[in-house]
Amino acid sequence: MTWIQAHGEMIVIWIGAISTFAVYSILFCENKFYRFFEHLFLGSSAGLSVYIVWSQVLKPMWWDAMTREGQWYLAFAMVLGSMFYFTYSRKHVWISRIIFGLFMGFAAGGLFREFAEIYMPQIVNSIRPVKSLTFWNIVNVLVFYLFLFSSMAYFFFSFENKSPVIQKAVTCGRWFLMIGFGAIFGATVMGRMTLFIGRFNFLVNDFAPVLVRTWNNTLGKMILIVLCMGIILLLLKNLKQKAESRT
Numbered sequence: 001m002t003w004i005q006a007h008g009e010m011i012v013i014w015i016g017a018i019s020t021f022a023v024y025s026i027l028f029c030e031n032k033f034y035r036f037f038e039h040l041f042l043g044s045s046a047g048l049s050v051y052i053v054w055s056q057v058l059k060p061m062w063w064d065a066m067t068r069e070g071q072w073y074l075a076f077a078m079v080l081g082s083m084f085y086f087t088y089s090r091k092h093v094w095i096s097r098i099i100f101g102l103f104m105g106f107a108a109g110g111l112f113r114e115f116a117e118i119y120m121p122q123i124v125n126s127i128r129p130v131k132s133l134t135f136w137n138i139v140n141v142l143v144f145y146l147f148l149f150s151s152m153a154y155f156f157f158s159f160e161n162k163s164p165v166i167q168k169a170v171t172c173g174r175w176f177l178m179i180g181f182g183a184i185f186g187a188t189v190m191g192r193m194t195l196f197i198g199r200f201n202f203l204v205n206d207f208a209p210v211l212v213r214t215w216n217n218t219l220g221k222m223i224l225i226v227l228c229m230g231i232i233l234l235l236l237k238n239l240k241q242k243a244e245s246r247t
Contacts, residue, residue: 010210017207020199021231031238033231147176 022037066074080099087096133141153166154173214220 010213013206013210014214017203017211020203024199025231025235028235029239029242031235033234146172151176 019037019041022033023041025031026034062074062077065071083095083099085096086092086094087100089095150169150173152173153169154177211224214224
């Protein structure tokens with residue numbers, strides 16, 4: 001068993017911890033430590049995307065079907081795929097526009113179908129008569145109508161209107177929209193906090209024991225000291241450059 005195989009789990013945890021510190025170092029200042037891991041993450045994501053596309057889409061659905069199952073006509077898909085690369089040609093760029101337009105049409109059709117199948121039934125079911133409903137269901141429907149028509153009034157009557165009823169409806173619609181956008185923003189912040197809690201949990205439960213084991217080793221202690229000093233000096237250097245650029 002090699003050294004890497006024996007300490008593979010510890011190496012992976014160290015890489016995850018260093019990556020976490022690098023990403024959150026942007027909260028301190030703009031630095032090359034963060035930029036390096038940002039490019040590393042983007043490159044890794046691009047490489048993983050290429051691998052997933054080949055292993056889960058192209059190979060089983062195109063290459064194997066063409067070479068093993070005798071579906072030779074799938075070779076014409078290479079013609080359509082190569083049309084994308086004509087975007088780099090000034091003379092023949094019109095060829096790439098054909099395939100881009102084709103895929104944009106497919107995408108628009110798919111989105112319209114998704115909207116019709118998922119959201120249209122919700123819209124139709126939300127507009128219900130108040131007859132044969134319980135008291136709280138009637139209140140729920142009336143509140144929905146109030147929010148809906150007030151929000152629509154804000155957009156339809158954005159011009160100056162002297163009617164007090166419409167003005168009140170527009171004001172209510174503005175407040176309802178602000179509440180809705182605030183809820184969306186709050187959900188975004190909660191998503192970011194969920195990611196932070198996950199990384200903090202990783203640092204406390206997974207990385208902390210590995211850090212203690214590394215610190216107890218003489219060589220590991222020296223590497224940790226040098227690594228921490230290098231990162232601190234790099235951050236201070238970037239912070240100094242940022243302060244000088246402001247002056």
